[in-house]
Amino acid sequence: MDQLTAEFGGARRVGTGVGPVLEKFSGVHRIAVLRGGGLGDLMFALPAVSALAAAYPEAEITLLGTPVHQDILAVTDSPVSRVEILPHAEGVRPGEEDQAAVDAFFTRMRSMGLDLAVQLHGGGRYSNPFLLRLGARHTVGTRTPDAAHLERSIPYLYYQHEPLRALEVAGFAGAYPRDLEARLVPVKQTDYNASTDDGGGAPLVVIHPGATDPRRRWPAARFADLAEACVAEGFRVSVVGDQSEQSLAAEIAAGASSGRVRSVAGSLDMAQLVALLASASVVVGNDSGPRHLAQALGVPTVGIYWAGNIINAGPLGRSHHRLHASWATSCPVCGIDVTQVGWTAPRCPHDASLVEGVPVAGVLDDVLSLAAAGRTGGRA
Template identity: 25%
Template sequence: MAAKTTTQSTLPASYRLELQTPLVLLMTTKHMGNLLVALHCMQEIVKASAGQSLVVIDERYRDIIDATSGIGKVLYYPRQQLKTTGLRAKAKLLYDFYRQLRQHQARLLLDFDGQGQASTITQLSGINQRIGPIDALRSKGLYSLQLADIERPPHRFNDYALYLTTFLGHNPRPQYPRLDTSPANDDNLAAILHEYQFEHCMPLVCIHVGATKAYKQWPIEHYAEIADWLAEQGQQVVFIGAGAADTQRVSRVQALCQRPHVNVCEQLSLRLLIALFQQCRFFLGNDSGPMHLAAAAGARVYAIFGPTHEDRWGPLGNKATVIRNSQACESSCSKKLCPVNHRCMNTLDPAQVKAVLQQHLL
């Protein structure tokens, strides 16, 4: 039997009362941007539950949770460890994870993610009352109820905010959680930048040239041109990123640059990256997790968008500016298949980007 769909007006009163008993908030997404966009809504549910919540998060984002107040008790899903250990060690990791999850003795599970691993965790949680999103990949027989509200604005934040509307009657404005770092992080960051001969007298600009999908990536030759131009404007460019794909793209960009720039790709923890974003003059990059992290850290953000839509996936807050090609793609264009090779991204002229950035440099 398919799960029922519900909005605030049809949610049984018994579900609303469940916030006063032990519950689980599940957000084991692999995508850092989705986590950051969801965190404020999760904070509000934790607050309303008066300490009865257990929040389940991917272990890779421990630094983000440590920098976020009001999350309470957290259980980390050991995704990375499971990839690097043997069969016996994997079995123990999973046993320990599900043992801690079940020890919370929750009566209600709220699945904020609804994708991939979250579906498996929901199924094995031992929790009978389970509420999930309407767009969950695997929903048949999984949820007691699925939340649906076709009238909400399109940004992903509003999908998560539906939990607040349903349980608390709140309609929050789109926002990230506040991210705080300790003075020790600033000191550690200063030491690392010193190793890379960073010029402390010059304002720094962070650039992230990567993205999870190729169709989100502005061409590397354009980033090289922008980096050199920023240096001519008296800015110290710092390339950031993580993973093999980002490392390769940064190396290719640097090979095209005529000026030296600082490259800390793969050198900073998320905690130090937050500290860096809080010190930078602005961030420039594609639609990506680091874009959302920079915006959440309070940095001025310039985000380059192509096939993806900022109304759905754009950075939050009044310090974010989306840069988009004035030349649209064909109407038949999709993210995975485009008859004109994602013209909206690949033909975005560096001159247009410079004109936007110049306003900030004045």
């Protein structure tokens, strides 16, 4: 047995995708894919799910995910057959763990007789033992050196583009890539009307100012200045977010002196959010779930990113998606190296923005360029 075959658990390499594509497993009819987290995390996993669906066309694919995943997949067409909501469990889904609920989840999953379980949820310290409890005949995923072994696994190294990492895992299950990035289509039109009374048929710019990590957030004052500039250029502007982001969105709307910037944060269900994003000429946001969702819906986006997050989560193309990068490498408060993450170094307690220095003018230029290209049917 050569070194390559030994590393891949005895499986023969049959081709190349993002990484090696190994032989398919036989008799696969039920697949579970583990991917918790938010909207963006689901968008990162969907290309791999599409690849698995193409490789195993007769299989039912169950996503082990979160309520927001269930909500978005209920209103869009995707390769996911069903969603099972993960129980609260350390390193898999945050929240107070209920052991009875955890045990009931695994009893239910084992009763399905899974043929293949695929781990797309981090380095495996917690997610690999969780995956193994499903009782699947075959297991594939990522692992750090301290994580439990799966039947086939690739090393988890933090700085890798997340959708491509997931596709590399899918390759170890015998699946070739179909798409490199998520693609979603709404299953039906909603009656939600994104127009404001004073906006008429003006083109729409949607802004999402939030991000799970506060350090990824462009300051509210920058977004307010951008929104005001967009209004001056003839756009309608809506600010979106969940209930936890209502104050932030209201601050941006209030900071735009024209009074023509509207916050709908916390007031939209998932179908309405999809409809609003899909109706936009351009969506502007940080590295966040709604920006990733807009990209999957085929809407042009402008993203404000810390450079490290571009490696992991930036869009691959530039005809429809533009990036403005902050190259900060240290915390503006304490000076700690912020390029070292996870287990390589502790995170400092400061939440100061790493992208504050991104200027408004460049973001506005890209909004105007993408919107003009959309009106002419061309590409900027």
